[in-house]
Amino acid sequence: MSVSRRAEARAERELRRETLIEASAELGLVALNGPADPEPSLVLEGGRVVELDGRPEAAFDVIDRFVAAHGIDPGAAAEAAALADGEIARRLVDVDVPREALVRLSAGLTPARLARIAAMLDPVELMFALKKLRARRRPANQAHVTNRKESPALLAADAAEAAARGFAEIETTVGVARYAPLNAIAILAGSQVGRPGVLTQCSVEERRNLQLGIQGLTAYSETLSVYGTEPCFVDGDDTPWSKAFLASAYASRGIKVRFTSGAGSEALMGHAQGCSMLYLEARCLCAVRAAGSQGVQNGGISTVALALALPGGTRAILAENLIAAWLDLEVASGNDAIASHSPIRKTAKLMGQFLPGTDFVTSGYSVMPRYDNMFGGGNYDSDDLDEWLTIQRDWQVDAGIEPLSEEEAVAVRERAARAVQAVFAELEFPEITDEEVALAVTARDSRDLPDRDRAADVAAGDRVLDEGIGGVDVALALDRAGFTDVAEAILGLQRLRVAADTLQTAAIVGPGWAVESAVNDPNDYRGPGSGYRLEGERWKLLRALPHEVDPATLALQDRSGEPKLVVRGEAGAGTQPDEVVIAIGPAFLDRLRETIGGLPHEAVLTAIADGVRAEGARPRIVRVLRSSDVAFIGHDGAALSGSGIAVGLQSKGTAVIHRADLQPLDNLELFGMAPLLTLESYRAIGRNAAAYALAQPVGPVPVELDNFARAKLIVKTTLLHAAETEEIDPGARPLELALELA
Amino acid sequence: MPAFDPRTDYPLGARRPDLVRTPSGLSLGELDLAALRTGRIGSADLRATGETLRRQAEIAAAAGRPQLADSLGRAAELASVPDDVILAVYTALRPRRSTADELDAWAERLEHEHAAPGVAAFVREARVAYAERGLLSHAPTGARR
Numbered sequence: 001m002s003v004s005r006r007a008e009a010r011a012e013r014e015l016r017r018e019t020l021i022e023a024s025a026e027l028g029l030v031a032l033n034g035p036a037d038p039e040p041s042l043v044l045e046g047g048r049v050v051e052l053d054g055r056p057e058a059a060f061d062v063i064d065r066f067v068a069a070h071g072i073d074p075g076a077a078a079e080a081a082a083l084a085d086g087e088i089a090r091r092l093v094d095v096d097v098p099r100e101a102l103v104r105l106s107a108g109l110t111p112a113r114l115a116r117i118a119a120m121l122d123p124v125e126l127m128f129a130l131k132k133l134r135a136r137r138r139p140a141n142q143a144h145v146t147n148r149k150e151s152p153a154l155l156a157a158d159a160a161e162a163a164a165r166g167f168a169e170i171e172t173t174v175g176v177a178r179y180a181p182l183n184a185i186a187i188l189a190g191s192q193v194g195r196p197g198v199l200t201q202c203s204v205e206e207r208r209n210l211q212l213g214i215q216g217l218t219a220y221s222e223t224l225s226v227y228g229t230e231p232c233f234v235d236g237d238d239t240p241w242s243k244a245f246l247a248s249a250y251a252s253r254g255i256k257v258r259f260t261s262g263a264g265s266e267a268l269m270g271h272a273q274g275c276s277m278l279y280l281e282a283r284c285l286c287a288v289r290a291a292g293s294q295g296v297q298n299g300g301i302s303t304v305a306l307a308l309a310l311p312g313g314t315r316a317i318l319a320e321n322l323i324a325a326w327l328d329l330e331v332a333s334g335n336d337a338i339a340s341h342s343p344i345r346k347t348a349k350l351m352g353q354f355l356p357g358t359d360f361v362t363s364g365y366s367v368m369p370r371y372d373n374m375f376g377g378g379n380y381d382s383d384d385l386d387e388w389l390t391i392q393r394d395w396q397v398d399a400g401i402e403p404l405s406e407e408e409a410v411a412v413r414e415r416a417a418r419a420v421q422a423v424f425a426e427l428e429f430p431e432i433t434d435e436e437v438a439l440a441v442t443a444r445d446s447r448d449l450p451d452r453d454r455a456a457d458v459a460a461g462d463r464v465l466d467e468g469i470g471g472v473d474v475a476l477a478l479d480r481a482g483f484t485d486v487a488e489a490i491l492g493l494q495r496l497r498v499a500a501d502t503l504q505t506a507a508i509v510g511p512g513w514a515v516e517s518a519v520n521d522p523n524d525y526r527g528p529g530s531g532y533r534l535e536g537e538r539w540k541l542l543r544a545l546p547h548e549v550d551p552a553t554l555a556l557q558d559r560s561g562e563p564k565l566v567v568r569g570e571a572g573a574g575t576q577p578d579e580v581v582i583a584i585g586p587a588f589l590d591r592l593r594e595t596i597g598g599l600p601h602e603a604v605l606t607a608i609a610d611g612v613r614a615e616g617a618r619p620r621i622v623r624v625l626r627s628s629d630v631a632f633i634g635h636d637g638a639a640l641s642g643s644g645i646a647v648g649l650q651s652k653g654t655a656v657i658h659r660a661d662l663q664p665l666d667n668l669e670l671f672g673m674a675p676l677l678t679l680e681s682y683r684a685i686g687r688n689a690a691a692y693a694l695a696q697p698v699g700p701v702p703v704e705l706d707n708f709a710r711a712k713l714i715v716k717t718t719l720l721h722a723a724e725t726e727e728i729d730p731g732a733r734p735l736e737l738a739l740e741l742a
Numbered sequence: 743m744p745a746f747d748p749r750t751d752y753p754l755g756a757r758r759p760d761l762v763r764t765p766s767g768l769s770l771g772e773l774d775l776a777a778l779r780t781g782r783i784g785s786a787d788l789r790a791t792g793e794t795l796r797r798q799a800e801i802a803a804a805a806g807r808p809q810l811a812d813s814l815g816r817a818a819e820l821a822s823v824p825d826d827v828i829l830a831v832y833t834a835l836r837p838r839r840s841t842a843d844e845l846d847a848w849a850e851r852l853e854h855e856h857a858a859p860g861v862a863a864f865v866r867e868a869r870v871a872y873a874e875r876g877l878l879s880h881a882p883t884g885a886r887r
Contacts, residue, residue, distance in 0.1 A: 065871050070809055103806065207829055214825050216785055230875065234837045239877060241868035242835035244813065248861070249828045251817035254790045292813025328807060470785045472778060479775060488775055494788035495773050499755030499762045500798050503814060505807065515753040519805050 014341035021309050028272020028280070031263070031307055031316035032119045036274040040113035042081070047074045053112040061230040063283050066240035067111070071290030076108030085113070089120040092129040092326070095527040099133055103328045111282035114326070118319040119278060123352065126318045131356035132525050133325035135295070135518035136506035137532045139357035140168040141400025142332055144364035145187050146374035150179045150457070151449045152424065153417040153432050153440035154368075156190030160416030161409050162367040163194025165385075166402035168508040169220060171364055173203040173374050180204045181464035182429070182457060184217040185474055188493075189423055189486060190416035196489035197509035199256065199502065203375075206238075206246060208465075213255040215464070216471025216494050219502070220256035222297050222332065222363075226287055227261070228280025231271035244291035254497025256507060258295040258332060259288040263313075263320055264303030277307055281320040285327050294505040295330025297363040299353065302376060304339045308349070318352040325358070330506035330518070336364035336377040346379060347391075354391070354399050357532065359506045361399045369445045386547060393543045398534040403545050413441045422481030423474055429460040555719035557593045564602060564740050565589050571622045571736040574642030580612045580689045581646035583622045583637025583734070585630075586727035588651045595653025596716055597675045599682075605739055607679040608647055608655075611686020617643070617693045619686070621739055624648075625732035628724040631665050634658030636734055643693035647685055652720040653677055657689045668692060669700050675713055676704040746797060748804035754797060765791050765822075792821040812860075819858035827856070835868055837877045844883060845869040 010016070023030040043051035049068035050057045060068060080088070088105065091097040106114070121129060143162035147154050155172060162170050172187045174180050184202035191198040199219040202212055212218045224243050227233045233240070243259070250257040261284035263277035272280060281298065288296045299321045300307050307313040317334065324331045333353040340346040353361055362380065365388075370378025380388060385401070392399050417440040421432040430453055439449045463469065471494050479487035492513055496502050502509070507517035525531025534542060574581065582605065589601040609619040622640055624633040634648020634656040644660035645668075653674035656667045671677060671685065684701040691698045710717075743760050751758045759770045764787040777783040790798075795818035803811035820828060834840045834848055845865055853862035872878045 060874075062871055062875050062877070065874075069867065070812070073808075100806065207832070210829065210832075211825075216788060234877065237836055239835065239837055239868065239872070241864065241871065242832060242837075245816070245835050245861070245864065246832055248813050248816035248820055249832060251814055252790075252795065252820035252823070252828070289809055292809040292811075292816075294807075294810055468785075472785045472788065475775070476778060479779065484775070491773070491775055491778060494785075495770060496755070497788055498764055498770060498773065498790055498794070499753065499759075500790040500794050501753035501755050503795075503798055503817075504752065504802060504805070505810065514756065517753075519752045519801060 017341045026274050028267035030276045031310045031312040032276050032278035034276030037276050037279040038112050042110050053110045067286045067290050071286045073107035080108035085117050089117050093125045106326045111286050114323050115279040115282040118323050127356045130322045134523045135330050136359050137521045137523050142169040142360045143167040144366045145172050147372040147446035149446040152186040152420050153436045155186035156416040156420035157413035157440040158368050159187035159190030160194035160412040163191045163198040164412045165404050169199045171201050178458035178461045181461045184212050186420050189420045192486050192489035193416040194412050214253050222258035224259045226284045228266050228283040229271045229273050232266045232269045240287050251503050254500050256502045259293045260297045262298050262301035264306035278316045285324050289327045296324050297332035299334025302337045314349045330359045332360035332363040333358040335362040338379045372445045396534050405546050419483050423477045426477035430456040554716050555723050563590050565737045568736040571734040576642040578617045579642035580617045580693050581620050581637040581641035583624050583633050583646050583648050585650045585724050586625050587724040592651040604682050607682035608686035611683035612690045615687045615690030617690035621737040623735045625729040630654045630656050635664040645693040647689045651724045675709050748800040752801045792818040816861050819861050823856045838879045
């Protein structure tokens with residue numbers, strides 16, 4: 001078989017590193033609507049669930065039991081039983097059915113029914129329903145901060161930058177478990193330099209994780225993984241009861257808790273029991289709510305690429321985010337693990353969460369290069385920040401990241417690295433050198449930093465646990481070292497635990513330590529004009545990107561020096577048959593002095609005139625004042641030309657060869673790619689115009705084509721054209737000019 | 743001061759600081775850096791009381807979140823339970839860690855030594871489910887490695 005070179009080029013694309021497969025339901029490799037998914041059913045006797053999704057009580061596994069005991073509301077079940085699936089699906093996208101009514105109804109739906117109804121929605125319906133059902137009014141975002149060397153200075157600097165960029169939560173983890181306390185301390189201190197009130201966590205094994213929280217070194221935890229089948233749950237060394245107990249344990253210490261689940265984990269663990277990813281995720285989510293978690297991170301998470309290998313995978317992941325929101329859970333909606341090698345494909349997937357807005361649009365945006373992401377994450381990383389900010393600006397959507405000038409970024413990074421240096425010194429941990437601090441401020445990644453004494457570091461980590469060094473000790477250390485405001489902020493985080501307000505659904509901490517959650521800041525979207533909209537001061541903040549340019553500077557040209565064109569009077573009709581008119585626009589070599597490609601007007605004019613002469617014709621310069629359009633400039637020039645041939649020339653450099661008997665918008669040759677024209681191009685244009693005038697055979701001037709030139713230069717083109725247009729004098733006759741060279 | 747109203751008094755820290763106390767009886771206003779420097783407060787003070795967590799449970803219930811309210815209710819009971827007991831109960835609830843008797847013993851201790859009847863009931867519920875699903879250990883913890 002012959003293969004086209006186009007197919008070969010496609011085969012080399014990043015996308016093709018991925019394996020796409022047809023669904024294979026028996027292995028759980030089916031995104032939604034699996035053939036073996038149970039028929040939804042719900043039977044209650046005296047308020048007790050005796051059948052769930054086709055399974056009688058005697059055959060309930062731990063998840064069924066737990067959901068039956070804690071997850072079903074009999075009143076809502078009766079309400080839901082009276083409604084057809086299609087009617088409930090319709091209500092999800094009916095702007096007049098309020099969120100509360102849908103949440104109430106969800107308590108009467110079984111996992112199979114939730115999955116089936118969610119799967120009835122198309123992508124745009126899913127997005128709309130998600131927008132309506134998000135718990136908190138304002139979307140937010142979570143950052144990942146890790147590095148391969150576990151450098152505390154770099155962790156602190158990255159945490160500070162993340163906080164200053166507006167992330168509401170920052171999550172770290174470890175390469176080596178014994179580093180956990182030090183990493184937790186580094187991002188705790190760093191984050192509070194960037195913005196007081198940012199919540200932090202260190203994702204490690206459950207017991208160690210809880211210990212860090214108890215010591216006040218972390219403020220939240222999302223390590224509580226759940227699975228949609230009993231064997232997976234048990235392989236994860238937990239049960240719904242142990243997880244629910246753990247959630248209460250965290251809460252008892254004032255620590256915010258979020259569970260974790262996601263499509264594909266059961267198939268990957270080999271225990272999908274032939275069911276679809278969406279159905280199993282619905283089971284997870286029902287268990288999460290039944291356990292009393294305020295929220296969940298879901299949407300594929302670490303197994304997102306497996307869901308995306310399947311037909312409908314992206315849709316299924318959005319559907320699982322929707323079910324979580326429908327169940328009234330805070331949703332941190334994935335987009336953390338790498339979903340695809342293809343920037344196009346992963347961003348297409350991202351839009352499902354980005355546009356509706358979720359409580360946390362990502363479960364971890366890598367604020368450092370993905371090289372240093374220890375979560376296997378980095379779907380979006382530090383290199384992508386400008387794109388993220390620009391897409392927010394394009395759609396006028398708040399996806400939780402704020403612009404930050406490089407000056408501010410460097411300042412907070414430096415201070416954070418200094419702060420953690422001071423903490424280490426005060427607590428007699430291994431020294432953080434000035435060199436490490438300096439490199440942490442400007443590093444690309446941890447390869448730029450020196451190696452540390454890892455044995456000494458982990459021994460210090462052990463000391464944190466053995467001696468019970470906690471958040472208050474970090475605050476005191478910072479206070480002694482003169483970082484009083486950072487000490488205050490860490491004490492502020494400890495104070496949050498006393499009131500425990502961050503335990504309510506979707507809580508984050510806003511300016512002035514104001515706790516915003518679904519209780520006091522609930523999503524109140526009820527159609528156009530309602531709900532959270534990116535407007536006012538926040539819109540001003542998010543749209544003012546550091547790389548934005550002041551349009552006034554773009555059309556500014558050096559206008560020093562007198563114009564070198566001398567007006568000889570009104571231009572009359574030419575009589576010489578070998579004459580070629582060079583017709584210039586109203587601003588040429590006057591208000592404007594160079595083309596969009598940076599060629600001086602004088603040189604351009606000289607090049608065209610030289611080309612005309614070289615071919616044996618005579619150039620004559622005329623300024624057209626009534627139009628800035630290259631076609632009319634050229635055509636007006638042609639009407640004055642003794643040969644009937646003219647070159648029309650705009651100030652931005654666009655040129656045309658015109659003939660008097662053609663319609664104005666017709667032409668002999670048009671040179672629209674002004675940025676690519678060189679002086680040699682203009683000479684060739686002059687030669688060709690002369691050849692037309694002298695009735696010689698003409699081969700068109702070869703022109704370069706760059707389809708990106710428009711995207712790159714369209715703003716400048718518009719501004720230069722606007723400047724030319726402002727110089728129009730509508731009633732003015734063309735002027736005869738002479739170029740006087742210095 | 744008006745009575746606590748779970749529908750309007752959230753956030754407690756901002757709206758009803760008068761109701762919030764540390765385990766040692768200090769108010770939020772007393773938890774400042776000066777107090778930390780002089781050792782007047784320490785990490786033991788920077789925790790929620792069972793009463794505060796019960797109020798948060800009521801707030802969750804009033805917001806239509808019965809399961810979160812239940813979880814916060816258990817948290818309220820656990821507020822005064824020592825860390826090592828909490829970690830031990832968590833371990834005991836993991837799959838195949840405990841016999842039925844061991845779970846019952848934990849439930850007894852939680853109920854009678856720690857005044858945590860809700861958590862005790864939860865442990866008993868787990869014991870029944872674990873027995874049905876083969877998630878109990880058959881040898882007492884002391885007899886295993």
